[in-house]
Amino acid sequence: MRLQKVLAAAGVASRRVVEQYIVEGRIEVNGEIVTELGRRIDPEHDQVSVDGVAVQLDTDKRYYMLNKPRGVVSSMRDEQGRPDLREFTDGLEERVYNVGRLDGDTSGLLLLTNDGELAHVLAHPSFGVEKTYVAKVRGRVTPQTLQKLKQGIELDDGPIRADRAKLLQHQGDQQRYSIVELTLHSGRNRIVRRMLDAVGHPVVELVRRSFGPLHLGTLRSGAVRELTKSERGLLLTISREAAASRSGSDAAPDDRKGTK
Known part of the structure; x- marks a missing residue:
């Protein structure tokens, strides 16, 4: 099928607009920029991206x-x-x-x-997909505690650190609760609760607000x-980049013979 027909059916834009994208070099097929308007692709096997973002062709x-x-x-x-x-x-x-x-x-x-x-x-x-959580914890969280979370702490199953840690507010009488936001890549079991407990602030409530490029918003x-189409594209881009990374890793040992 012609590339512009496939992308129009996928909801990217009208055929005429897609043709303009092709002329401008904004579309890639299997990692290569396409500039020919007559290009045909197989939607079941070829991978297409627009402006570096993957397009879902498998409906x-x-x-x-x-x-x-x-x-x-x-x-x-x-x-x-x-x-x-x-x-x-x-x-x-x-x-x-x-x-x-x-x-x-x-x-x-x-x-x-x-x-x-x-x-x-x-x-x-x-x-290492990034995740962001908002936690209500006991006690008054200080800047020093946030820094400790970012620098890293030791848990029973090894060291861990937050990519970002931010105090959103204090709550309650005598500010006996704090609302904090933690961002990290780890997928370890109950990791946010264990991290906050380790620094003396047990979790009362915990919400995951984002997962990779997805945000909970007002849902x-x-x-x-x-x-949405945009959210699907961002997820598929992550998946394809990971697959490419795996392929590169599989080939890497031949390049490292004799090294330690």
Whole structure:
């Protein structure tokens, strides 16, 4: 199929506008810039990006954002009979799965998809997808505590540090609670709660506000929405970059023979 027809069907822009993008060198097919208007592609196998952002051509793949309520476990079927994700996914036409987990006491952004490759990339610790949490904690958090979180602390399963740590406000009588925002790449179990507990500020409430390029925004608790075209493109870009990185790593040992 002609490239402009495929991209128009994908909702990128009209065929005429896509042709202008091609002339301007803004479109890549399998990593190479395309400038010929007659270019044909196979939507099932070729990868296309516009201005460096991946375009979803596989219309069978679905991507949703859920604002998981507190008290719901991150499982499609909980063997202990606790409230699970089926309450929010049974109404969807496609069978989807959660990417990563939030513990039962944590609310916030959870990605649901039937794209197994992308789910693997986003959930795997080695790819270091950034996540931001807002926590209500006991006690008055000081600048020194925030610095300690950023510099790194030692937990039972090894050292950990926040990429960013920010105090949003103090609350309550005599400011006995603090609202803090932590951003980190780690996917370790209950890592935010354990970090804050280690510096003397047990978590009272915890919400995940962002996951990679996705932001919870004003999505109400318990609501599900399909990702926008732009959000899907950003996720697919991460997935493709990770795949390219893996390919490079596979070839790397030949270049490092004899080194330690």
